[in-house]
Amino acid sequence: MATAVPELSRERLSLVAGLHEWVVTVDHKKIGVMYVLMAIAFLLIGGLEAVLMRVQLLWPRADFLPPLTFNQFFTLHGTTMVFFMGMPILIGMANYLVPLMIGARDMAFPRLNAMGFWVTLFGGLLVYASFFVPGGPPAIGWFAYAPLTEKTFARGPGVDCWALGLLVSGVGTIAAGVNFVATIVGMRAPGMKLRQVPFFVWTILGTSIQILVAIPPLTAALVMLIFDRHLGAHFFDPQAGGSAYLWMHLFWFFGHPEVYILVLPAFGMISEVVPVFSRKVLFGYEFMALATMAIVFISLGVWAHHMFTVGMSRTLDMFFAGASMLVGIPTGIKIFNWLATLYGGKLVLKSPLLFALGFLSMFVIGGLTGIILACAAVNFQIHDTYFVVGHFHWVLIGGTVFGVFAGLHYWYPKVTGRMLSERLAKWQFWLLLVGFILTFAPMHVAGVLGMPRRIYTYEPGRGWDLWNQLATVGALIQAPSYLIFAFNLVWSLRHGELAGDDPWDAWTLEWATTSPPPSYNFESVPVVRSRRPLWDLKHPDDPDWKYE
Amino acid sequence: MSEAVAVGLAVEPRPDPRKVGMLAFLASEAAFFSTLVVGYVVYLGKSITGPTPPEVLSRPLVVGTTVCLLTSSYTVHRAERALRAGAGGFAHWWAATAALGVVFLAGTAYEWYSLIAVHGLTLGTNLFGTTFFTLVGFHAAHVTIGVVMLLTVLGLWRRGHLPGREPVAVTLTAWYWHFVDGVWVVVFTVVYVVGR
Numbered sequence: 001m002a003t004a005v006p007e008l009s010r011e012r013l014s015l016v017a018g019l020h021e022w023v024v025t026v027d028h029k030k031i032g033v034m035y036v037l038m039a040i041a042f043l044l045i046g047g048l049e050a051v052l053m054r055v056q057l058l059w060p061r062a063d064f065l066p067p068l069t070f071n072q073f074f075t076l077h078g079t080t081m082v083f084f085m086g087m088p089i090l091i092g093m094a095n096y097l098v099p100l101m102i103g104a105r106d107m108a109f110p111r112l113n114a115m116g117f118w119v120t121l122f123g124g125l126l127v128y129a130s131f132f133v134p135g136g137p138p139a140i141g142w143f144a145y146a147p148l149t150e151k152t153f154a155r156g157p158g159v160d161c162w163a164l165g166l167l168v169s170g171v172g173t174i175a176a177g178v179n180f181v182a183t184i185v186g187m188r189a190p191g192m193k194l195r196q197v198p199f200f201v202w203t204i205l206g207t208s209i210q211i212l213v214a215i216p217p218l219t220a221a222l223v224m225l226i227f228d229r230h231l232g233a234h235f236f237d238p239q240a241g242g243s244a245y246l247w248m249h250l251f252w253f254f255g256h257p258e259v260y261i262l263v264l265p266a267f268g269m270i271s272e273v274v275p276v277f278s279r280k281v282l283f284g285y286e287f288m289a290l291a292t293m294a295i296v297f298i299s300l301g302v303w304a305h306h307m308f309t310v311g312m313s314r315t316l317d318m319f320f321a322g323a324s325m326l327v328g329i330p331t332g333i334k335i336f337n338w339l340a341t342l343y344g345g346k347l348v349l350k351s352p353l354l355f356a357l358g359f360l361s362m363f364v365i366g367g368l369t370g371i372i373l374a375c376a377a378v379n380f381q382i383h384d385t386y387f388v389v390g391h392f393h394w395v396l397i398g399g400t401v402f403g404v405f406a407g408l409h410y411w412y413p414k415v416t417g418r419m420l421s422e423r424l425a426k427w428q429f430w431l432l433l434v435g436f437i438l439t440f441a442p443m444h445v446a447g448v449l450g451m452p453r454r455i456y457t458y459e460p461g462r463g464w465d466l467w468n469q470l471a472t473v474g475a476l477i478q479a480p481s482y483l484i485f486a487f488n489l490v491w492s493l494r495h496g497e498l499a500g501d502d503p504w505d506a507w508t509l510e511w512a513t514t515s516p517p518p519s520y521n522f523e524s525v526p527v528v529r530s531r532r533p534l535w536d537l538k539h540p541d542d543p544d545w546k547y548e
Numbered sequence: 549m550s551e552a553v554a555v556g557l558a559v560e561p562r563p564d565p566r567k568v569g570m571l572a573f574l575a576s577e578a579a580f581f582s583t584l585v586v587g588y589v590v591y592l593g594k595s596i597t598g599p600t601p602p603e604v605l606s607r608p609l610v611v612g613t614t615v616c617l618l619t620s621s622y623t624v625h626r627a628e629r630a631l632r633a634g635a636g637g638f639a640h641w642w643a644a645t646a647a648l649g650v651v652f653l654a655g656t657a658y659e660w661y662s663l664i665a666v667h668g669l670t671l672g673t674n675l676f677g678t679t680f681f682t683l684v685g686f687h688a689a690h691v692t693i694g695v696v697m698l699l700t701v702l703g704l705w706r707r708g709h710l711p712g713r714e715p716v717a718v719t720l721t722a723w724y725w726h727f728v729d730g731v732w733v734v735v736f737t738v739v740y741v742v743g744r
Contacts, residue, residue, distance in 0.1 A: 108565035108566070108568075108569055109565075109569060174573075174576050177572065177576070178569050178572040178573050178576070179569065181568060181569070181572040182565040182566070182568040182569035182572060183565065185562075185563055185565070185568045186562050186563050186564060186565030186567075186568045187562065187565055188562065193560075208572075211576075212572055212575045212576040212579065213575070213576075213579050214579070215576070215579075216576045216577070216579035216580035216583065217579055217580070217582070217583040219580060220580050220583035220584055220587075221583065223682070224587065224682065227671065227678070227682060231671050231672065232670075232671060232672030233671045233672060233678040233682070234672070234674070234675050234678045235587065235678060235679075240596055240674065240675060241591070241594045241595060241596045241674070241675050242591075242675060242678075243590070243591075243594075246587065246590055250583060250586075250587075253583075
């Protein structure tokens with residue numbers, strides 16, 4: 001027998017062993033990293049789809065993408081960005097951070113956690129497996145209105161891949177929600193009260209509650225759809241008395257809380273970054289927490305503002321318009337509290353704060369167009385136009401994506417032990433900001449001029465050409481910013497400056513341990529007496545708990 | 549903990565994460581069933597063809613199975629109490645719960661058999677069939693899972709894997725069982741009282 005293993009195969013063995021370690025891991029930090037990597041992969045795929053669609057819309061009557069492909073791409077783009085990029089990146093970051101922030105050694109249910117990740121990943125792969133089935137991917141839009149999804153109109157298995165993929169990944173999301181609630185309620189460090197957790201933890205608690213209430217109805221609706229398609233049921237089959245309207249209600253009962261699921265954690269990240277980079281405590285912590293919970297509950301009662309034009313009763317129109325505008329109040333409270341935190345602070349203009357400022361300025365604009373859309377009378381005019389596309393991209397990129405980038409630049413040193421390149425981060429930021437504004441601002445104009453969404457091309461002479469061309473140029477400016485970010489992640493892993501345990505001089509517990517943290521997180525579980533336990537440790541002469 | 553005591557800090561006890569997790573899971577289940585119930589209610593009386601609920605649903609049978617299921621909530625409670633008191637009888641009450649669950653399922657099976665074979669009502673017949681089998685079917689699936697959980701816990705307890713007077717597996721299974729029972733109260737009211 002050969003005793004000397006050749007060098008190459010030994011290396012390969014260790015690679016396999018290394019990968020195996022990731023596959024079988026139940027460590028919340030590794031699972032968190034895998035979630036984020038998965039999300040970034042899907043971000044690049046979904047982004048590619050977006051760029052291809054923008055190229056198709058560059059000229060009137062262009063034939064760069066065939067109509068069916070265009071429809072498939074906008075379906076996949078929306079589905080990917082919401083289910084396989086947005087939620088996983090937030091759940092992944094929360095997975096990594098929540099136990100560290102509350103001084104726990106892991107999530108409450110580590111194996112459930114691993115299951116949640118793998119199921120989410122397989123859900124994504126299942127949706128993309130539709131490329132290999134007869135008829136190709138679904139062409140139903142991300143909200144998949146019935147009866148377009150019924151067997152009569154969508155004969156291929158593409159819709160089944162979509163429905164099963166979302167159902168499966170939904171199970172993973174619910175598992176994550178259960179896990180976060182149990183972890184946050186039951187596993188905080190000794191002494192840490194719920195009103196002392198880092199603010200990000202509050203927003204994850206809010207998001208988890210929304211997951212528990214909003215995802216199961218989607219699961220049920222998907223079950224109904226699958227029963228319709230394969231067992232001959234009639235839920236959404238108008239010919240047998242079924243109602244497409246029910247699907248709209250069920251989908252948006254999930255769909256609207258979903259956007260808050262996507263944005264609350266970003267609020268949390270901003271609430272961590274802004275204080276540290278202003279060198280001040282978060283202004284109005286209690287009101288911020290109240291506002292978060294207010295958003296959680298109000299947002300469960302606003303879903304039908306997606307459906308004004310369907311012809312509901314006047315009473316319902318007024319109720320949903322009013323409830324939708326009501327969300328602006330707690331959200332406004334948050335905006336003012338972040339501004340008050342910044343006010344008079346010693347601003348450290350590093351990349352995390354840069355992205356946070358981008359978030360603050362852009363999200364406000366997205367919020368304002370949201371108020372416009374919530375007004376039922378206006379909504380009748382601009383429903384289903386590019387104004388809506390402009391609005392929700394403004395909120396989801398201006399809100400979630402900027403917030404996530406602020407967070408990723410802030411916590412990357414904790415995860416890897418190295419700093420991201422500030423130079424690359426600044427390139428990324430400015431390209432993203434300029435490209436983003438240029439892509440989505442013109443869409444509002446095109447929408448007001450009557451351009452419907454989800455059309456693969458348009459006639460010349462409608463006054464839409466210029467706005468589409470600007471949007472496409474914007475998309476082409478935005479695209480490299482994401483590539484620069486991906487490059488920065490990889491490059492800094494080797495070449496980034498060494499970070500040390502606490503490169504930002506921060507105050508929350510994740511910075512109290514090493515970078516990267518050991519698998520057990522903390523050598524001894526710290527005792528917490530204030531909202532800034534690390535400040536207390538650093539300044540025993542002037543601890544926070546005296547004033548809280 | 550000891551460090552906390554050393555600095556003179558009152559450390560409040562935390563709720564057991566496993567219990568919190570179960571409650572969170574049951575909340576999501578409630579949202580799931582609410583959706584199915586909404587579907588049922590919305591489509592009440594909207595079927596284009598027969599049969600209709602009054603024509604085919606047998607109330608006496610379901611009242612019987614309902615009594616079984618409600619009784620099982622009592623027996624599972626007695627089982628927990630017996631275990632907590634350290635008195636005997638846990639295994640008997642617990643097994644009785646599972647048995648009542650099985651009787652309920654047998655009743656459902658008989659009901660479905662007569663609906664399908666005698667009245668020709670299936671998932672595809674009309675909206676009533678669609679919503680009825682989906683709602684009652686998902687509930688029955690939950691009862692089935694509950695029976696499996698009950699029997700698993702019983703087996704583990706017999707082998708001594710669940711020591712103590714309040715093993716968390718017993719508590720959580722009981723909660724799940726009560727929940728499934730509670731869902732049935734809603735389903736029964738909607739399907740067999742209001743909707744019939």
